[in-house]
Amino acid sequence: MLRAVDSQPSRRIRELTAWVAGRNGVAHTSDVRATHFTAAEVARAVREERLFRIRRSWLVAPDCDPRRIAAASVGGRLTCISAAAVRGLWVPAVRDGSPGLIHVAVPGNSSRHDAEGIHRHWGTGPAPVARNSNDDHILNVLFHAAHCLARRDALAVWESAIRQRQIEAGVLRGIAWRSAAAASLATVASALSESxxxxxxxxxxxxxxxxxxxxxxxxxxxxxxxxxxxxxxxxxxxxxxxxxxxxxxxxxxxxxxxxxxxxxxxxxxxxxxxxxxxxxxxxxxxxxxxxxxxxxxxxx
Missing domain, CATH: 3.40.960.10 (VSR Endonuclease)
Structure with missing residues (x-):
């Protein structure tokens, strides 16, 4: 009987860690609770180092991508070239050999204090995103790239997204970008370039x-x-x-x-x-x- 009682939490912990892994290794605790995992189960998973807490409100798996962890550490979403890289899109080479900053979209009420290694994006892209999402929408990723990167770098990211069928050129031209830089790229971005x-x-x-x-x-x-x-x-x-x-x-x-x-x-x-x-x-x-x-x- 005792063995049956002990095995139940272990199964639930496995289910919890698998659920977090299925969300790219990062999840907000409010989403965890909404999925009916208990605080005790979360605490045990953290105690056993199956999951780790970030800013009290985020849980990450041990093998979670460091860029996603960085986004969670400031309560934001991975965006711009960092999100592009995670998505497998073409990104510009870092010219000075440094690892580069991690680009994160943050809400307007987020802390203005600089976080080491993180570049914050404050602007609002055209697509709404769930409050607890760790990933930005592809349209927002391209929006931020248009503002953050040199024009030719941004265009290369945009055309990579088209080439990999993560977005269609016709869709880009129909978006209300509210941004001259993004609207300009939408008029020329196409699927013709193969790299x-x-x-x-x-x-x-x-x-x-x-x-x-x-x-x-x-x-x-x-x-x-x-x-x-x-x-x-x-x-x-x-x-x-x-x-x-x-x-x-x-x-x-x-x-x-x-x-x-x-x-x-x-x-x-x-x-x-x-x-x-x-x-x-x-x-x-x-x-x-x-x-x-x-x-x-x-x-x-």
Whole structure:
């Protein structure tokens, strides 16, 4: 009989920890109580270090993402690039090598005292969010990114969300953003870019008055971009492999395009993100020399 009594709390504790784990490892205590777990069960889970308390009102699992814990520590929601990263979206590289701040949306009555390692967002995005949510809505994530990041960084995050089908471009254009920065991004964000790197390049060219056609196939092979008739752009991403096989494949692709009459410019991740003036000058010089208006051979 005693063994049966002892086993009941253990089962409930397992159910409680599994329930918290199912909420990305973080839950508000009011939600816990609403799910009919008792204060005694919560206390036992904390005592046994199956769960941990944050600010008395939050419970987190031992393997909870530190960014989610940071959001709970200030009573807010993970947002902007921190939420984008957790969602698996493309996020801009940290240029100085530091880990970067954790971005958290907080209510207007939240404490104004700085918390180490946390960047607070006070603005209100277009989508309502449950009071005890640890996650911001995707529309709010993009809203805060539009205000917080450089325009090209924000656009890359937006287009990553579209590319991964977490939001549709048409939906973005129909939102009442109440923000000039977000509304501007909504007019240009699309699913055409296949990576954040491509977004950077295309938007940089757009700002210079150069139209880049995307998702162009030539002779059965894709191009990262085509300017006018014959200036082909190839971009090597951060994870681009430099093995001999991959390098030979790139050389063959460039040679095939050259034989068809195209001028090929290839840039890598570092150049596009950190040496943009050099990339822009290279492209503009090629255009000035007529590289974009050369006759090319017919192809399928």
């Amino acid at each position: 954040g790197l491509e977004t950077y390049f295309v938007d940089g060219m757009r700002n210079a008055g150069v139209l880049v056609r995307q998702q162009v196939w030539i002779d059965g092979h894709p191009l990262d971009g085509l300017i006018a008739d014959s200036l082909a752009i190839q971009l090597d991403g951060f994870a681009h492999h430099s093995s001999p096989v991959d390098r030979r494949r790139d050389i063959a692709a460039d040679a095939r395009l050259t034989n068809l009459g195209y001028v090929v410019l290839r840039f890598d991740y570092y150049q596009v993100l950190f040496e943009w003036p050099v990339v822009l000058e290279t492209v503009l010089t090629a255009i000035a020399r007529g590289a974009h208006r050369r006759a090319v051979l017919p192809h399928r």
